[in-house]
Amino acid sequence: MHNFDNATQFIKEADQLLVLSHLHPDGDAIGSTLAAGHLLRSLGKKVTMVNESPIPQKFHFLSGAKDIYLPDNISEKFRYVVALDAADQARMGQCSRLFTRDVQILNIDHHATNDQFGTINIVVPTAAATAEILFDWIEFMNVKWDLPLATSIYMGLLTDTGGFRYSNTTPKVFRQAAQLVELGIESHVIADIVLESTTLDQLRLLKKALSTLQVSANGEVAWMVLKREDVGPDQEMEGIVNYARNIVGVDVGILFREVGDQLVKVSLRSRTKTDVGKLAKSFGGGGHARAAGCTIHTDLSQALQQVLAYLSVERECDQ
Amino acid sequence: MHNFDNATQFIKEADQLLVLSHLHPDGDAIGSTLAAGHLLRSLGKKVTMVNESPIPQKFHFLSGAKDIYLPDNISEKFRYVVALDAADQARMGQCSRLFTRDVQILNIDHHATNDQFGTINIVVPTAAATAEILFDWIEFMNVKWDLPLATSIYMGLLTDTGGFRYSNTTPKVFRQAAQLVELGIESHVIADIVLESTTLDQLRLLKKALSTLQVSANGEVAWMVLKREDVGPDQEMEGIVNYARNIVGVDVGILFREVGDQLVKVSLRSRTKTDVGKLAKSFGGGGHARAAGCTIHTDLSQALQQVLAYLSVERECDQ
Ligand SMILES: [Mn+2]
Ligand SMILES: [Mn+2]
Numbered sequence: 001m002h003n004f005d006n007a008t009q010f011i012k013e014a015d016q017l018l019v020l021s022h023l024h025p026d027g028d029a030i031g032s033t034l035a036a037g038h039l040l041r042s043l044g045k046k047v048t049m050v051n052e053s054p055i056p057q058k059f060h061f062l063s064g065a066k067d068i069y070l071p072d073n074i075s076e077k078f079r080y081v082v083a084l085d086a087a088d089q090a091r092m093g094q095c096s097r098l099f100t101r102d103v104q105i106l107n108i109d110h111h112a113t114n115d116q117f118g119t120i121n122i123v124v125p126t127a128a129a130t131a132e133i134l135f136d137w138i139e140f141m142n143v144k145w146d147l148p149l150a151t152s153i154y155m156g157l158l159t160d161t162g163g164f165r166y167s168n169t170t171p172k173v174f175r176q177a178a179q180l181v182e183l184g185i186e187s188h189v190i191a192d193i194v195l196e197s198t199t200l201d202q203l204r205l206l207k208k209a210l211s212t213l214q215v216s217a218n219g220e221v222a223w224m225v226l227k228r229e230d231v232g233p234d235q236e237m238e239g240i241v242n243y244a245r246n247i248v249g250v251d252v253g254i255l256f257r258e259v260g261d262q263l264v265k266v267s268l269r270s271r272t273k274t275d276v277g278k279l280a281k282s283f284g285g286g287g288h289a290r291a292a293g294c295t296i297h298t299d300l301s302q303a304l305q306q307v308l309a310y311l312s313v314e315r316e317c318d319q
Numbered sequence: 320m321h322n323f324d325n326a327t328q329f330i331k332e333a334d335q336l337l338v339l340s341h342l343h344p345d346g347d348a349i350g351s352t353l354a355a356g357h358l359l360r361s362l363g364k365k366v367t368m369v370n371e372s373p374i375p376q377k378f379h380f381l382s383g384a385k386d387i388y389l390p391d392n393i394s395e396k397f398r399y400v401v402a403l404d405a406a407d408q409a410r411m412g413q414c415s416r417l418f419t420r421d422v423q424i425l426n427i428d429h430h431a432t433n434d435q436f437g438t439i440n441i442v443v444p445t446a447a448a449t450a451e452i453l454f455d456w457i458e459f460m461n462v463k464w465d466l467p468l469a470t471s472i473y474m475g476l477l478t479d480t481g482g483f484r485y486s487n488t489t490p491k492v493f494r495q496a497a498q499l500v501e502l503g504i505e506s507h508v509i510a511d512i513v514l515e516s517t518t519l520d521q522l523r524l525l526k527k528a529l530s531t532l533q534v535s536a537n538g539e540v541a542w543m544v545l546k547r548e549d550v551g552p553d554q555e556m557e558g559i560v561n562y563a564r565n566i567v568g569v570d571v572g573i574l575f576r577e578v579g580d581q582l583v584k585v586s587l588r589s590r591t592k593t594d595v596g597k598l599a600k601s602f603g604g605g606g607h608a609r610a611a612g613c614t615i616h617t618d619l620s621q622a623l624q625q626v627l628a629y630l631s632v633e634r635e636c637d638q
Pocket of ligand 2: 449
């Protein structure tokens with residue numbers, strides 16, 4: 001299956017490994033890092049886990065989450081590296097400063113855009129999550145499952161499928177989930193902490209954003225605006241744009257955030273019709289057809305006008 | 320398995336059947352009704368589907384949803400009835416007026432409180448949904464799956480597990496989901512329509528409610544208030560109380576709704592500690608430990624005071 005023979009050989013050769021993932025880590029990045037950490041330690045290896053960005057509070061309950069270090073706090077260099085859920089080396093941030101010159105990288109990822117930067121590359125674009133690939137590798141090696149390992153893998157499956165709601169939720173994902181729940185993980189506790197929990201600050205921002213909600217005359221585009229004095233850290237913004245997209249009849253939901261002087265961040269989501277990746281690209285941003293973003297160097301009202309003009313929205317408002 | 324032999328015999332004897340579920344039907348009630356309808360028709364039976372309440376808009380996309388009638392629109396009487404997801408006959412509303420005197424009822428349900436009102440009773444409290452029991456029956460009878468059947472069953476599993484987030488999400492539920500997705504259902508479309516969609520009215524209410532959000536001094540109780548002029552139909556209220564419950568650190572979330580003169584509906588949700596079923600019962604309401612509700616015959620401020628006093632909340636507000 002895949003390159004699991006080579007991958008298994010790779011870790012057999014190493015005594016000490018660096019495990020890392022991409023910056024601004026999501027549930028799959030963190031879950032995969034922790035799963036690989038557990039796995040390698042159970043095989044008797046010395047493991048250092050690292051990430052360019054701090055681990056968000058809501059993932060701290062995961063066993064080992066506090067042992068994922070920032071690269072600045074590590075002085076050693078590593079010859080053996082396991083890179084997870086990272087499409088290229090730039091996504092690792094400063095972590096690559098911890099590599100020796102003769103570094104060997106095991107690159108495990110599910111992004112189709114992965115540039116095969118590893119010495120060994122296990123890139124499986126059909127996998128819903130990097131955690132799904134790790135699940136298969138664990139089974140391949142016949143490693144004994146325990147709860148921390150199962151919980152980390154579940155985290156990756158749960159978050160990268162949007163709680164089993166995205167189109168990448170294959171029968172295989174559901175079967176892996178079944179097996180993990182059978183092992184005794186508390187899937188409902190995990191879902192509650194990671195998918196259902198919110199903060200007062202997030203709700204305050206949501207209220208602000210909702211009070212600016214407007215819908216185009218044809219009902220297909222909905223947008224919200226946050227002014228500079230309202231805007232919080234990126235984490236708090238998570239999910240707010242979906243409130244616009246989720247309105248029945250709406251295809252494109254947009255959140256405009258004034259993040260600086262003449263600096264507006266635009267988050268875009270679409271249901272089925274509009275390719276918001278294209279839209280974002282035309283403004284110098286990126287993403288894919290259903291979720292994308294860009295930064296526009298104008299004031300708020302200019303940014304609104306430009307994006308809505310692209311979508312041929314007549315600014316007749318239905319608040 | 321269970322009473323499937325008797326149930327199968329039951330439908331073999333009948334040529335014409337009435338299929339029904341409980342009033343204010345949820346995804347499991349509607350999914351189970353449609354699944355049983357498809358199933359019985361594929362076995363050559365004449366089927367009438369009925370429900371005391373209109374089917375909510377968001378379920379109309381389901382094949383057959385528009386063929387579920389209100390009892391008032393049916394003039395025939397039925398000797399053979401399949402009752403689904405209904406714990407007792409009162410839950411059927413006026414549908415029982417359509418029964419003949421010598422009615423025979425096949426009662427399929429997963430509520431532990433089911434009072435075994437049927438001629439044949441298949442009550443399986445360990446099932447996450449009535450749809451899960453129907454899945455097993457379909458396999459037992461070796462009926463050929465098709466997309467409308469698979470989609471209806473998926474609807475029941477999806478909604479009664481809160482999108483695979485509740486503690487009733489067993490390995491069996493995940494395995495059934497895997498099998499249904501394998502049959503080709505568009506699980507992500509179903510999830511989008513049923514779990515992610517909202518309306519402008521719902522967002523307006525959410526904004527109103529959020530603007531009243533308060534948290535107790537110890538951070539464990541959060542509540543919101545909707546005045547009579549804000550309150551919409553019950554459907555629009557769905558989920559609003561969860562915004563209070565979901566705040567990190569909060570155990571009890573409450574929504575107070577003024578629905579009339581000296582009439583306040585109270586929705587209660589809790590995470591792990593407080594038994595809100597008990598709370599609701601002490602005010603003449605009902606529910607279970609994690610989700611409950613009651614109606615209090617006072618004005619809003621009195622209702623607030625009484626419920627918060629029960630929870631020993633000091634009314635120091637943190638807005
Ligand atoms: Mn991933
Ligand atoms: Mn049910």
